[in-house]
Amino acid sequence: MSENEPHGVEALPLGMIDVPGAPAGCRARLVERARLQWWTADGGDPAALAQEFLAAHGIVLHDLARPARPDPDGVCGAALYLSAAAGARAAGGPPGPPSPVPALPDLVVVVYAHTDRRPAARPAAGGWRLGQWRDSWTPRQHADAVSAVRAAIGRGDVYQVNLVGHAAAAYTGDPRPALARLAALPGARYGGTLTGADWAIGCASPETLIALEGGRLVTRPIKGTRPATPAGRRDLLASAKERAEHVMIVDLERNDLARVARTGSVRVDELFAVRRWCDLWQAESTVSAAPADGLGLAALLRAVCPGGSVTGAPKLAALERIAALEPVGRGASMGALGWVGAGRIDLGLTIRTVAADAQRLHLWAGGGITWGSDPAAEVAEAAAKAAPVRALLAAG
Structure with missing residues (x-):
C-alpha cells in the first residue's frame, strides 16, 4: 500500500482531470492533493481503507442518509477505483486468478482540490502504434467455459454466471490520448481516464454501479445485448431468455440494496x-433505495461490489465459478470507477474498460450465461462488445 501527500504530487505537471463523474465545471482547475494505492496482497479491507482515507482528507462519508455539505474552501472530491478482485474480497468471495496487469492497484483513491494554475495541454498521440490483439483463451475454450456454466446451472449450483475474457496488445508511444478517446464513444456515461506512475485506465462504460442521487441510492444494471438495428431492437424486446436473465440480475441488485x-x-x-x-x-433497469441511517461508504461498497450484472446469482457461488473458469484475472474490468465527494457518489461499473501498463494494453469483454445460452452466440456477443473499443484504440 502506498500513500502520496501533497508535496509529492504538487510538482507534477497539471493536466485536465477527466475522471468519470468529476464535476464538469471543476475539471480544468483540479490538482491532486493525496493518493492511496492498495493491492490485494497488502491485506486488509479495501472498502474500510477507502472510507478512512477519504475522511482523513476531508471527505466524510460515514452516514449517507445525512450527507455532509461540501466545504467551499476544502477539497473538491476524489476519484475512486476498486477492482473486481478487491470487490470480491470485500464481499467475502474468491478474488479469481492473478491480474494480467500487476502494476495496476486494486484500490486507488485520489483526492483533488481546486487550483488557479492552468492545466497543461493534453499530450499528442505522436508515434502511437497498437499491435495485434492476443486473446487469453480461444473461442473454443470460451465456448467450453459457457458449457461448464450451463452444467453448473443444471446441477443447481448457480442460476447465472457472467464470464469474461481478456486480450492484450503491445503498443508504442503514449497510451493516454488513445485511452482518453474512449470517452467519446456513444453512450459512454462513465467515459474518462485515471492514471498512475506506470499504469492507466480508460473507460467507456454505460453502466451505473452505484450513485447517490437526490438522497437515494441508485444502480442501473445492464443485461441483454443485440445489434443496434430495428430488427435487433425487436429481437431484444421479444427475447424471453434475455428478459429472464435481466430480471434475475435486477432481483439480485434489489437484494444487494436491501442489505x-x-x-x-x-x-x-x-x-x-x-x-x-x-x-x-x-x-x-433502474433500482433505487433510501440509505439506512448510519450507512457509510465502506458498507455500501461491500454490499454492491462486485456488481451483480458482471458476477451472477447467487453472487458468491457465481464468484466461485468465475475463479475456476476464467484463465486470467479481471484486472481493471468489472470493478468500480468514478467520483465521490461530500454528499455525492457516482461510480460506474468498469465494463468497456481498458488498462495500460508499460508495454501492453489490456481489454476484457464477456456476458451473462444462463441455461438458455448458446456457446457460439456468447462468444460472438463478447467480440461485439470489444469491437468498438478495439477500433477506437487503433486509430492514430
Whole structure:
C-alpha cells in the first residue's frame, strides 16, 4: 500500500482531470492533493481503507442518509477505483486468478482540490502504434467455459454466471490520448481516464454501479445485448431468455440494496428499458433505495461490489465459478470507477474498460450465461462488445 501527500504530487505537471463523474465545471482547475494505492496482497479491507482515507482528507462519508455539505474552501472530491478482485474480497468471495496487469492497484483513491494554475495541454498521440490483439483463451475454450456454466446451472449450483475474457496488445508511444478517446464513444456515461506512475485506465462504460442521487441510492444494471438495428431492437424486446436473465440480475441488485437500505424503500423505477451503446442495443433497469441511517461508504461498497450484472446469482457461488473458469484475472474490468465527494457518489461499473501498463494494453469483454445460452452466440456477443473499443484504440 502506498500513500502520496501533497508535496509529492504538487510538482507534477497539471493536466485536465477527466475522471468519470468529476464535476464538469471543476475539471480544468483540479490538482491532486493525496493518493492511496492498495493491492490485494497488502491485506486488509479495501472498502474500510477507502472510507478512512477519504475522511482523513476531508471527505466524510460515514452516514449517507445525512450527507455532509461540501466545504467551499476544502477539497473538491476524489476519484475512486476498486477492482473486481478487491470487490470480491470485500464481499467475502474468491478474488479469481492473478491480474494480467500487476502494476495496476486494486484500490486507488485520489483526492483533488481546486487550483488557479492552468492545466497543461493534453499530450499528442505522436508515434502511437497498437499491435495485434492476443486473446487469453480461444473461442473454443470460451465456448467450453459457457458449457461448464450451463452444467453448473443444471446441477443447481448457480442460476447465472457472467464470464469474461481478456486480450492484450503491445503498443508504442503514449497510451493516454488513445485511452482518453474512449470517452467519446456513444453512450459512454462513465467515459474518462485515471492514471498512475506506470499504469492507466480508460473507460467507456454505460453502466451505473452505484450513485447517490437526490438522497437515494441508485444502480442501473445492464443485461441483454443485440445489434443496434430495428430488427435487433425487436429481437431484444421479444427475447424471453434475455428478459429472464435481466430480471434475475435486477432481483439480485434489489437484494444487494436491501442489505443497506431503509426498510421498505427499495423499488424498481424502470424495468428493461432499451438503450444504445455504440452499435449495440442493451437492456437497462433502474433500482433505487433510501440509505439506512448510519450507512457509510465502506458498507455500501461491500454490499454492491462486485456488481451483480458482471458476477451472477447467487453472487458468491457465481464468484466461485468465475475463479475456476476464467484463465486470467479481471484486472481493471468489472470493478468500480468514478467520483465521490461530500454528499455525492457516482461510480460506474468498469465494463468497456481498458488498462495500460508499460508495454501492453489490456481489454476484457464477456456476458451473462444462463441455461438458455448458446456457446457460439456468447462468444460472438463478447467480440461485439470489444469491437468498438478495439477500433477506437487503433486509430492514430
